[in-house]
Amino acid sequence: MIRVLLSLCIFSLFACSHAQELELGASRMDQYLHLLENKRVGLVVNQTSVINTTHLVDTLLSRGVNVVKVMAPEHGFRGEAPDGAKIDDAKDEKTGLPIISIYGKSKKPSPEMLEDLDVLIFDIQDVGIRFYTFISTMHYVMEAAAENGKKVIVLDRPNPNGMYVDGPVKDDDINSFVAMHPIPVVHGLTVGELALMINAEGWLKDGVKSDLTVISMAGWDHTKTYSLPISPSPNLPTDNAITLYPSLGFFEGTVVSVGRGTDFPFEVIGHPDYSKGTFSFTPKPNQGSKYPPLEDELCVGKFFGNETAKHELNLSYLLEYHNDLKDDTTFFRPYINILSGTKSFKEQVELGWTEEQIKATWQPKLNAYKAMRKKYLLYSDFE
Structure with missing residues (x-):
């Protein structure tokens, strides 16, 4: 009922x-x-x-x-x-x-x-x-x-x-x-x-x-x-982090840090071997992460905390870091298939597909989902 x-x-x-x-x-x-x-x-x-x-x-x-x-x-x-x-x-x-x-x-x-x-x-x-x-x-x-x-x-x-x-x-x-x-x-x-x-x-x-x-x-x-008036979890402490979460969340299935173990989780990405970074940080155990990835390693990358994030799922950051770090055998962890929900995403990135090409493969299922979603909406929609 x-x-x-x-x-x-x-x-x-x-x-x-x-x-x-x-x-x-x-x-x-x-x-x-x-x-x-x-x-x-x-x-x-x-x-x-x-x-x-x-x-x-x-x-x-x-x-x-x-x-x-x-x-x-x-x-x-x-x-x-x-x-x-x-x-x-x-x-x-x-x-x-x-x-x-x-x-x-x-x-x-x-x-x-x-x-x-x-x-x-x-x-x-x-x-x-x-x-x-x-x-x-x-x-x-x-x-x-x-x-x-x-x-x-x-x-x-x-x-x-x-x-x-x-x-x-x-x-x-x-x-x-x-x-x-x-x-x-x-x-x-x-x-x-x-x-x-x-x-x-x-x-x-x-x-x-x-x-x-x-x-x-x-x-x-x-x-x-x-x-949000109250942080929903220790590693999403700001509105910016929550907005960036869809895009940066994919990095949890890679060797790149998203700032767990820092004061700005999900507002930064970095890796010790990244060559184009403008910001550095060193993950340390804290309240949000007892064992943060790349603990005690100096990570170089990008800080998003000084800009207002857009509400979008942006793959350009992940594609850029993959291209820079290059070694396909170690860039991704098996967890990427669970995060993305599909085995094809990892394969597409490794084959050098563009963001547009990758997103085009999502559309048939996305369109079917959007039609189903409309049946359960309780509030005016964005479309």
Whole structure:
């Protein structure tokens, strides 16, 4: 059963999208508090799950909601754990609530985790990129809830990269926690819209359907930019880094550093052997990365922090570095196939294809995806 709660607007679409103040799904409590009455509630949240300046946990407790537990994704409940670090179970010092890891031994809630719950609320800020792990966590939450007869409520938030769609659509034979859905790298959906797509397209295991309610936003649409008030993870600390993430993320499948272990992750690229660099940095272990690539090595490359990044998936940086470093046998790591979602991308780069030639091969699947995407949009689109 799917129930989508949309705000009704009596003004024109232009007036709604440009004059109405942003109201997050979490803020629209009149739309979902009644669904929590006399229910045992679990929250899938992190540091971004706030209403104004108050965390959703505290807000719901103050309203008398029976919050039983918190489930913590990658980076943990407070968003402070390094990339890829195993999250342990804990107890929240402020509320005394148990914090259950769903980024440790298992990334999918077990029946035991859900047996004392009736409803699961997912409220996490995403950045709109396929290999960002929070949408995979949402998938597993929906799947586990469907298998165990629990309800899911997704509180929607803006997609800061939601004004375009680009990148290769994942091939069927590539599957990973960062490559779960047949969608492009830049998918152009909010978490609420994507939840609807996952459910209706039968992507949950064995085609199970989640009892899903999406609480939509008011005052936002896909033509708008959005500046995140709270960093969604340690290595995406700025709006610029979030905008660059689709383009620089591919470098994680190469020998080139994207600045993990620095104060400017995803605003820099560099390698010790790069010959054309104008900026240098040395990755060191820090809060965001315990074991950063090229640790303690002087990397030479490009710094993007002094310019405003464009909302685009730009392959020119990767092609330039590949051409300069040349050695095809070591430039790419196997991870590139998972990040790109296709084995052909690596092969095309190694054959010397141009950005235009590579992107042309994406278009048939992208066009099919864009047509499917329109069925699940809750907000005015950029096209």
